[in-house]
Amino acid sequence: MAELRRLLDRYRTPIGVLVVLALIALGFAALQHLTQEIRFADVRAALHDLSVTKIVLALLATAGSYLALTFYDLLALHTIARPLPWRTAALASFTSYTLSHNLGLALLTGGSARYRIYSAAGLDGPDVARVVAIASGTFWAGVVSVTGVALLLHPGALDLAGLKLSATQVQAAGWSIAVLTIALLGACAVVRAPIRLFGFTLPLPSPGLLLLQIAIALVDIACASAALFVLIPGAAPALLPAFILAYTLGIVAAVVTHVPGGIGVFEAVVLAVVPVDRATLFAALIAYRVLYYLLPLGFGVFVLAWHEGARQRRRSSRFLSGVRAVATGVAPLALSVATFMAGAMLLLSGSLPSVRARMGDLAAILPLPMIEFSSIAASLTGTALLLLAPALYRRLDGAFLATRTLLIAAALFSILKGLDYEEATACLTVAALLQWTRSAFYRRTAVTGQPVGPGWVASVAAVIALTIWAGFFAYRHVDYSENLWWKFALHSDAPRFLRATLGVIVMLAGACVWRLMSPTATAARSALSEVDSVTVRRILASANRTDTMLALTGDKRFLLSDAGDAFVMYQVHGASWVVMGDPVGPREAWGELLWNLRDLADRDQGRLLLYQISSPVLDIAIGMGLSIVKYGEDAVVDLTSFTLDTPRLRALRKSERAVARKGARMHIVAASELGPIMDELESVSDEWLQAKAQREKGFSLGHFDRAYLSFFDMAVVTIDDRIVAFANLWLTENRKEASVDLMRHRSDTPPGTMDYLLVNLMLWAQQHGYARFSLGMAPLSGIEDRRLAPAWAKAAAFIFRHGERFYGFRGLRTYKEKFAPGWEPRYIAGPGGVGLLRGLRDLSRLISRPQPALYLPPAPAADTLAPEPKVSQP
Known part of the structure; x- marks a missing residue:
């Protein structure tokens, strides 16, 4: 058992990635099963039948939902007694929710945006954590309350994708949730002391504030679900209880499975539960995904990047032209997300049929080989953007240059493959925002040197799975034969999809091989750190503290001073460069050593951590902008x-x-x-x-x-x-x-x-x-x-x-x-x-x-x- 526990701990990250990949596969398998009787032409017709009135109503409901989301943070700030203007809370809330809604990984994406904005407004890390915790609690209180109301209003039995509940069980579940909500209100009224856990204090809202939070959560979920409900043709009020229940279950499934953006999972749950024509419901889900998720994401990225660029330019005259200040900002996060979504857009566009009228106009201008080349090139460019997105997050200058070039090329390919001016505009907008915040991307290191994050792997897998599933769904009516691969015609979209998919798979495989065969950052670190034992022992001879003997354990790397009379010992794990103790040697060399090591860590996309340092090092650490935490006493x-x-x-x-x-x-x-x-x-x-x-x-x-x-x-x-x-x-x-x-x-x-x-x-x-x-x-x-x-x-x-x-x-x-x-x-x-x-x-x-x-x-x-x-x- 102990050995199994050690193996699970050692391979926790790959096991987690495999689990998420399996959930993605199950989600799309369920989606495939639920849509096997649906034809792409029916879905496209249902999308075209959506009236302007329905779209406007959905947009208004979306705006209402995101407006309600801003009050989550506002009330949380009042709960922790750190009130801020609504404008600040709205910016933090809107940008963080647009990121986390689409990508999942709420702490990494939405949490980073909140921390950047709130820390600039004077809040510290624990305060931001309290805001996130209270806002999350408000959201879940709303989801649970809405689920309870939907269960109480649901007439008769309920079939939840094979799980059959009798009318009595449905009512019992609804009343249980209602009692739980009342008990929570009573607990807040009786227990006024804050919750303390491992030194972290979380104040409880007053009963009145809790009621207000639940009311805002109800407004949020009502507006969010209404944005989808109004898009369903012929949706009657009698459908509301089952629809709201399906909507909340879809949200829960998306959050629990950790699938990025809940893509495929949310749609599968709603399709399984809501008893309406699946073709029109699927069309409504697609429109909802665009209106509620993608449009706010694009606007949120634009606002975040514009805010960050303007903020740093205001400071640039006072702070080294803003280069290092931007480095800690959220522009890299926002634009890496935008780049990733641009790549996903190009891939999805390449898997779906083109607009025939536009293709006819294009054929009058361009030869067919140019159209075919542009179609494959657009998909390959989209794949490259997916691969470059995490390098932008790590602020690599090479990734910035490559991404900007690819986005401009993608805009050109979008026009040449089918006059897709909407895609071209989106790509050029992201390129412009990149240029606006160009000083944030300053690290001059190899793209292959970056660690592969499990979230990125899962997100790429979700996009590729969506692209392939969408292509086979769109061309379900096309009989497959080997001749399709070699069929070149103006309206032969299925062969283009097959060729583009093959190109994408080959490109991804090539990227994996290139990464495996390329020199790694670890090899570069080892080359930097080769110091012979004679030099180490010679410098140790001047040490005043015995813990410097840890230099002889054989598990450290070393950085020598220019004079060769001092060293700092460290080791690298993940993205952390951990220094063990004080530098060894003359004190006048300590500052140079630590600054040099910090530059190396920064260049290698790492974070510097000084462990068990003594008081003489504090001045240097403070000068480097590091946070100081007392660890203990010797x-x-x-x-x-x-x-x-x-x-x-x-x-x-x-x-x-x-x-x-x-x-x-x-x-x-x-x-x-x-x-x-x-x-x-x-x-x-x-x-x-x-x-x-x-x-x-x-x-x-x-x-x-x-x-x-x-x-x-x-x-x-x-x-x-x-x-x-x-x-x-x-x-x-x-x-x-x-x-x-x-x-x-x-x-x-x-x-x-x-x-x-x-x-x-x-x-x-x-x-x-x-x-x-x-x-x-x-x-x-x-x-x-x-x-x-x-x-x-x-x-x-x-x-x-x-x-x-x-x-x-x-x-x-x-x-x-x-x-x-x-x-x-x-x-x-x-x-x-x-x-x-x-x-x-x-x-x-x-x-x-x-x-x-x-x-x-x-x-x-x-x-x-x-x-x-x-x-x-x-």
């Missing part, structure tokens, strides 16, 4: 005044002497003499790991590796000439600090053996002139949970107090307090908002999954790091 014992003969250390003295009376002895074994005892040390280590149900970690901790341990002297505790415990020594060459890394013991050692080992090590280090002894970190220690403290501090203090069964935060500090140490703060510095959370996630994975050694340096000479070749301490 316990340090002053050896110049250390003595066991004090009342405060009475318990420690008693524990040490009790173990000594049982025959324990500590020995210091030089690094050069570890060979004969290495097998016994490994058996102690394996026994300790098994007893603690632990596995080796890395990056910020050493692990049992013979090549690594060969660098250090070893402190061993023996009883009757049998090794029962050990710890490898970290010793600075200038004798300013001593410490230990691995501390492991057998399960049958006497209680207090580790106290015995540490006390005698401190006495040994004191005898040999070391100034201090580090007991290591106490994570989350020393962080105060005050009323006005930031959310991260409250969360850290909460975990420190209540997370004992997960890690033992409080117990670890209590143990180290026995040695009467001083406490020195350690910090984490990284990007703000969601970027910091992602960086911490990558850090945790980096520590829990030791990296393969980048180099295995030769064992040092006996006196390289050990001040004494061999010493014994009774």
Whole structure:
């Protein structure tokens, strides 16, 4: 079971992608089944029969829905006591919802837009998270309430795509939802205190405000569903309960399945539940998808890009021409979405029949080969835009240039393949917005260097699936034969679709092969980081802190200063470049090193995270614009005044002497003499790991590796000439600090053996002139949970107090307090908002999954790091 859990954790992302791809396939399979009796000609006729009045009514209902959505945020801002003008809330709400409605991934798309706009208005990350949480709760309260009303009003039994509910069950479900809503109102009236979870505070709305939120949610869903209902020809009021129920179920299915935009899934649910002619209903769904989803998306992208471009141009005279400021903006997100949708539009257009009247006009101007070439070229250009969209999100200058060129070419191909001036206008508009925000795309790195995100893979798969399904749906009446591939005629749309589909598949396969065969960013990082062990050890000789010995674990990369007298050690996981501790070497070189590493990370589309840094690095981190979070405290014992003969250390003295009376002895074994005892040390280590149900970690901790341990002297505790415990020594060459890394013991050692080992090590280090002894970190220690403290501090203090069964935060500090140490703060510095959370996630994975050694340096000479070749301490 544990092995299965590890495999699932390791392959969580690909498994998630496969699940979403399977859901997409199931959605389109269901859609294919539900539309097998529908002909494309019937759907096109139903679309043409839509009157201007119906379209205008649908647009008005759409406007009403998006207007109601803006009040979600406005009321949420009032709930958290951070009111903002309606104009600001409307901009954040409208742009975020237009993105998340079409692409899903609400936190990545809509959350990013909200964070950018609200942070500029003075809100911090936790406030934005509260707004998102309350707005989401409002939405779901509305969906649940509408579902309950629809169930109560539904006459008789209900068939939900094969799930049959009797009239009694329908009424029971409706009343259950009504009771749940009343109970929620009552809870808000009785429980006035905010909800606290892991230090995150979420205020509850008052009953009156909750009623207002539910009312706005009802207005939103009523308008959104009305936008579809008015498009259904001959829809009668008697259809409303079943229709509203189908609509809400479609929304729930789209959200739960995580299919981008719910494409295919929403349509399948509505087609399965609503009892009307499926051809006209499918036509209404297509029109609804355009009017409610795509038109607001286009307008939202335009507003977002225009707002960002104008904002940065206002600041450009004061802030380095706005280049770096734009880099943190939402223009890349908005235009990557617009580019992706432009590619999807071109692909879908290539799979559907052309307008015959326009083709006749085009044939009078252009030869047939030019039309055929333009048709395939438009589909291939659309595929290229899908592939380039995530590179725009990562602000690559090459992607910007290529996308702008392709959009202009796509506009030309749209005209040449069928006088599709609507497509050409859309492509040119996106190209113009790209040009307007061109300073946002400044990173000069290879497109193949970007990581492949699961959301992007799922979105591309959804678009390709839609394109292929739409083509086969449109040409269902065409009998397939091999001759279709070679049929070239003005109105031969099916052969064009087949050829374009083949071209798209070949292009995607070629892109996959190109990506697999291209040099990766990891290879480039390795080439940057090859530093020989002699250089590392030479610089370590000047270190003042023992945790710099982590440079010898073999799982770090290094960046050297220009003078070659300092380095910073780091590792890359995902998009995070994590620095371990302070730079090593002269302090005057630290700023140069960290800035150079930040430039490298930025060029490689990564985020920089500084882990366990000390106070001297804070000025540099603040100057780089990083957010500072206190991580914990380092316990340090002053050896110049250390003595066991004090009342405060009475318990420690008693524990040490009790173990000594049982025959324990500590020995210091030089690094050069570890060979004969290495097998016994490994058996102690394996026994300790098994007893603690632990596995080796890395990056910020050493692990049992013979090549690594060969660098250090070893402190061993023996009883009757049998090794029962050990710890490898970290010793600075200038004798300013001593410490230990691995501390492991057998399960049958006497209680207090580790106290015995540490006390005698401190006495040994004191005898040999070391100034201090580090007991290591106490994570989350020393962080105060005050009323006005930031959310991260409250969360850290909460975990420190209540997370004992997960890690033992409080117990670890209590143990180290026995040695009467001083406490020195350690910090984490990284990007703000969601970027910091992602960086911490990558850090945790980096520590829990030791990296393969980048180099295995030769064992040092006996006196390289050990001040004494061999010493014994009774």
